[in-house]
Amino acid sequence: MYSKTVMDHFRNPRNVGVIDDAEGMGEVGNPLCGDMMTIYLKIRDEKIEDIKFQTFGCGAAIAVSSILTEMVKGKSIEEAKKVTNKDVAEALEGLPKNKLHCSNLGADALHVAIRDYEDKKAGKKKPELKRKEQHEHAHGDKCHCPYCDSEIVEGATFCKSCQSEVEVQH
Amino acid sequence: MDMKIINLDHLSANPLLPEVQDAMIEAIRENHGNPSSQHRMGERAFESLSNARKSVAKLVNSPTPEEIVFTAGGTESINHAVKGVALSQSKKGKHIVTSNIEHSAVLRSIKRLNMVGYKVTSVPVDESGRVNPEDIAKAITDETILVSVMHSNNEIGTIQPIEEIARITKEKKVIFHSDAVASVGVVPIDVQKLGVDLLSFASNNFYGPAGVGGLYIRKGTPVWPLLEGGVQESNKRAGTENLIGIIGTGVAADLAYRDMESRIAHVSKIKDRLLRELPNYIDDYFINGHPEHTLPNMVSVSIQYIEGESVVLMLDDEGIAVSTRSACAAGSLRASHVLLSVGRDYADAQGTMVLTFGTDNEEEDVIRFLSSLKDAVTTLRKISPLYNEVEK
Numbered sequence: 167m168y169s170k171t172v173m174d175h176f177r178n179p180r181n182v183g184v185i186d187d188a189e190g191m192g193e194v195g196n197p198l199c200g201d202m203m204t205i206y207l208k209i210r211d212e213k214i215e216d217i218k219f220q221t222f223g224c225g226a227a228i229a230v231s232s233i234l235t236e237m238v239k240g241k242s243i244e245e246a247k248k249v250t251n252k253d254v255a256e257a258l259e260g261l262p263k264n265k266l267h268c269s270n271l272g273a274d275a276l277h278v279a280i281r282d283y284e285d286k287k288a289g290k291k292k293p294e295l296k297r298k299e300q301h302e303h304a305h306g307d308k309c310h311c312p313y314c315d316s317e318i319v320e321g322a323t324f325c326k327s328c329q330s331e332v333e334v335q336h
Numbered sequence: 337m338d339m340k341i342i343n344l345d346h347l348s349a350n351p352l353l354p355e356v357q358d359a360m361i362e363a364i365r366e367n368h369g370n371p372s373s374q375h376r377m378g379e380r381a382f383e384s385l386s387n388a389r390k391s392v393a394k395l396v397n398s399p400t401p402e403e404i405v406f407t408a409g410g411t412e413s414i415n416h417a418v419k420g421v422a423l424s425q426s427k428k429g430k431h432i433v434t435s436n437i438e439h440s441a442v443l444r445s446i447k448r449l450n451m452v453g454y455k456v457t458s459v460p461v462d463e464s465g466r467v468n469p470e471d472i473a474k475a476i477t478d479e480t481i482l483v484s485v486m487h488s489n490n491e492i493g494t495i496q497p498i499e500e501i502a503r504i505t506k507e508k509k510v511i512f513h514s515d516a517v518a519s520v521g522v523v524p525i526d527v528q529k530l531g532v533d534l535l536s537f538a539s540n541n542f543y544g545p546a547g548v549g550g551l552y553i554r555k556g557t558p559v560w561p562l563l564e565g566g567v568q569e570s571n572k573r574a575g576t577e578n579l580i581g582i583i584g585t586g587v588a589a590d591l592a593y594r595d596m597e598s599r600i601a602h603v604s605k606i607k608d609r610l611l612r613e614l615p616n617y618i619d620d621y622f623i624n625g626h627p628e629h630t631l632p633n634m635v636s637v638s639i640q641y642i643e644g645e646s647v648v649l650m651l652d653d654e655g656i657a658v659s660t661r662s663a664c665a666a667g668s669l670r671a672s673h674v675l676l677s678v679g680r681d682y683a684d685a686q687g688t689m690v691l692t693f694g695t696d697n698e699e700e701d702v703i704r705f706l707s708s709l710k711d712a713v714t715t716l717r718k719i720s721p722l723y724n725e726v727e728k
Contacts, residue, residue, distance in 0.1 A: 173649075176646070176649060177653070179719060182718065182719050184724060193721070196682075197681070197682045197683030197686060197722070198671075198682045200643065200671070200686050201643075202721055202722065203721075204721040220719055220720060220721035220724055221719055221720070221721065222641065222642065222643055222683070222686075222719075222720045222721055222722050223643050223646070224643055224645035224646055225645055225646055225649045227643075228646060228719060
């Protein structure tokens with residue numbers, strides 16, 4: 167079901183943990199969806215000096231978080247901003263279709279953490295709700311029916327192909 | 337690497353017992369004919385089919401073997417019962433009563449009927465997963481044509497008060513179907529004592545082959561066939577019989593009947609040991625289901641702050657097979673409707689494992705499982721933001 171790279175990162179996740187004095191923190195997902203991810207950033211000279219994560223979720227979710235931290239550690243903020251969920255999935259040599267939606271939250275969590283850092287730097291007060299932001303969909307992200315694997319239109323509650331009811335958290 | 341695989345997922349994958357294998361291989365070698373043919377080969381095939389039917393009838397204590405219809409599995413049996421009754425009774429009424437924790441074969445069959453105009457009342461269960469028969473009585477209207485409540489739940493093992501529900505349906509003259517797929521061959525099932533009109537079961541749940549099931553249809557119960565065609569199975573289920581599978585099922589039914597008591601004693605010992613030892617290995621968990629009205633071969637445990645699929649993968653690395661009904665592993669995005677119905681929250685439902693024991697398990701398996709489980713839970717909680725919040 168999972169690629170070798172996914173299993174490697176699941177078995178030996180890199181950069182697990184919390185950074186207590188993090189400059190940026192991003193939390194996405196919720197247990198309702200099945201997956202939650204928190205990213206902590208230590209920033210020096212606009213570069214990600216250190217990054218840690220915590221994840222509640224399936225094997226894919228843990229692997230996504232782990233490889234993401236490897237991908238952006240040492241990178242500049244501007245470079246890190248360009249990383250997408252698709253890049254993460256590709257680095258993992260692909261993910262099962264039904265995991266692309268809920269479990270692939272890594273880049274979202276990273277972007278929320280970067281925004282948190284930038285807001286703090288700009289002196290903006292952070293409303294508590296902000297870091298609880300939901301999983302954002304990059305334009306063109308696709309959802310798939312858990313029953314028949316057909317593509318589901320964003321916002322649809324019904325799979326046109328097999329007529330199953332689908333509850334997708336958007 | 338020679339590691340003994342510990343199977344704690346018998347509900348998904350029961351091995352075929354050696355006697356069942358032998359009977360099926362012999363049937364393949366002997367080139368069994370078609371039970372419907374009128375020549376000698378057909379006659380022999382018909383005899384094998386009848387013998388298997390008798391064995392299965394005995395297992396569920398059906399008064400006449402003809403009340404057993406062979407199907408291609410539990411799912412077909414359930415679809416047959418639910419849709420067959422609904423269609424045959426559509427002129428009488430279009431209301432179905434069921435429970436909140438049915439298997440998806442029941443739920444989705446009823447949902448499909450709902451799409452063509454049938455109305456549904458689904459009664460809740462208490463936190464142990466039990467239906468209150470009073471709720472069934474209240475839900476039945478003049479329009480009600482079918483009540484479908486499972487015998488035991490396939491995720492938490494809770495056994496329902498089927499006899500009491502049957503008394504109500506009999507009095508109100510409503511047809512009663514029970515999905516007993518997780519029960520038949522595991523605990524004694526007596527269709528006469530239970531008082532059901534229809535009862536679904538599957539061969540692979542008692543060490544027979546997958547792809548064979550049965551439906552008990554009490555004589556005179558109006559059920560339309562799901563599959564139309566030939567006159568096989570007394571006109572109730574068309575299509576050439578899967579004779580090799582049915583022969584295996586007959587042998588498996590004989591063995592289940594013969595060994596019922598010793599099998600229950602064996603899995604109960606393993607279950608008791610696991611429940612007794614569990615607190616020595618992990619904390620912050622719930623045992624789902626009813627403490628007494630429960631399957632002897634099943635434990636459902638919700639472990640807090642972690643997700644089930646990760647546990648399954650980690651235990652698999654240790655050669656231990658377990659199952660999860662968590663949203664991800666089931667291929668569905670949703671948390672289990674059964675666990676939500678008994679009051680688990682979304683996060684705890686995601687961290688649930690279903691363990692099902694069988695004849696090939698030993699008590700020592702429990703200890704190997706528990707120490708691997710402890711390692712997996714410790715590792716995953718270290719990664720989990722939910723546990724982090726609790727620690728703070």
